[in-house]
Amino acid sequence: MTDLFYQAEFWQYLSIPVIAALIGWTTNWLAIKMTFYPLEFVGKRPIWGWQGIIPSKARKMAAISVDATISKIGTVQEIFEQIDPKVLAAHILTSVEPRTEEYVDELMLREYPTFWENLPSSARNMVYDRVRKSTPQLVDNLVDDLSDNIEGLLDIKSMVIDRLATDKRLLNRIFLECGEVEFRFIINSGLYFGFLFGLIQMAVWYFYQSWWVLPFFGLLVGWATNWIALNVIFRPLQPKKVGPFKIQGLFLRRQTEVAESFCHIVTHEILTVGNIINAILNGSNGDRARNMVKKHIKPLVDETAGMGKALTQMAFGPTGFATLKNQVGEKAIEISQTSFNNPVFEQDRAQAVERIMVERMVALSSEEFQDLLRPCFQEDEIKLILVGAFLGFAAGVCQFIFVFGQSLNIL
Secondary structure (H helix, E strand, O other): OHHHHHHHHHHHHHHHHHHHHHHHHHHHHHHHHHHHOOOOOEEEOOOEEEOOHHHHOHHHHHHHHHHHOHHHHOOHHHHHHHHOHHHHHHHHHHHHHHHHHHHHHHHHHHHOHHHHHHOOHHHHHHHHHHHHHHHHHHHHHHHHHHHHOHHHHOOHHHHHHHHHHHOHHHHHHHHHHHOHHHHHHHHHHHHHHHHHHHHHHHHHHHHOOOOOHHHHHHHHHHHHHHHHHHHHHHOOOOOEEEOOEEEOOHHHHOHHHHHHHHHHHHHHHOOOHHHHHHHHHHOOOHHHHHHHHHHHHHHHHHHHHHHHHHHHHHHHHHHHHHHHHHHHHHHHHHHHHHOOOOHHHHHHHHHHHHHHHHHHHHOOOHHHHHHHOHHHHHOOHHHHHHHHHHHHHHHHHHHHHHHOOOOOOOO
C-alpha cells in the first residue's frame, strides 16, 4: 500500500514539468494564432471577441512594414528604372501593333460609324498605316515623359499600404513566410522552456506545498516562455563570440533568406508592372498621368486627320473632332491598363526589380532589418502575455485541485 502511495506521488511530481511544458507550448501556440487570426472580428464588440492583432491594425502594420523595408531599399525612380522604360515601351508596341486595325475600327465605328463605313478601304488603310508608323515614337515619348516625372506620379508607399490594408490575408502571409522559422521556434520553445521551469517548480513544490505555488509557476511559464523566445529571436543584434560559438538572434542570422522571401512576394504580387501602371493612372495623381497620355495622343490624331483635314473637319465638325481626340486618349489609357496582363512579361520585370531589392535589403543593418518582424510582437504584446499568463495560472489551479487533490483554500 505504501509502495502504491509513493508510486502515485512519483507520477504526481513527474506531471509537474510535463504539464508546465504543455502550458508553455499551448500559450505560445495560442499567442501566434491570436497574432494573425481571425482575419475579421469574431464576437461582440467592443471587448467580447477577438480579431488577429495584425489584421485588426492592417493599415498601421502595413505602414510599419513599408517604412522598415521598401522605403529604405528602393526609391520610386530606382524601381521604375529596374522595370526599364525601354522594355516597357517595347512591350506596349508588341501588344498594340498587331491590333492597330482592330483598335482604330472599334473606336471609329463606335463614334462615327456612318463616316467610317462609307470611307473607301484605301483611305482606311492610309489611316492604319499612319497610326502604325506614328505609334513607336508616340509610345517612346510617353514612356520617357512618365519616367522623367515618375516621382510625382507614383506614390509607392500608399500603393503598397492600400493593397496590404485591403488584402489582410496577403499581409499575414508576408509576416508568416518571413518569420516561419521564428514562429515555429516560439511554439516549440514553449515546450522546452516550460519543461525546465517545471523542474524548478517541482523542486519548490517538494519543499513548499502552498496553494499558490502551482498557479504562480503556471503564470510564470505562460509569461516567461514567450518573453525568452522573443529575446532569443532578436538578441543579440550583432554576432557575438562565446567560446567557439558565434551567437546572434535567430531572425537576424537569416537576413539573406528572409530578404529573398519578402522581396519575392512584394515584387511578384504587389509591385507588378500592371499594378504600378494602374496606380499611376488611378492613384492620387491619376488625373495628371491621364492628361499626360492624352497630350501625347493628340498629335497622332492631328497628323492622321491631316491627310484629309477638310474631309474630317466637315464630317466631324470642330466639336466632334475634339471629342475624337479625347476618345482616342481614353482608348490609349484603356490599352495602357490592359497591355500588361501578360504573366511572362510581369514575371520577367518582377525578377529585375527583385534583384536590386534583395541586394539592398541584405545590406540593411541588424537594427533596421529587425523592424520587418519585430512589430508583429510589439503591437499589443502585453495582451498576448497576459492571456498566456492567465491560461498558465488557470492550468496551475487545475493541477493543484485535480492532480494533487487539494482544495483551493486561500484564507
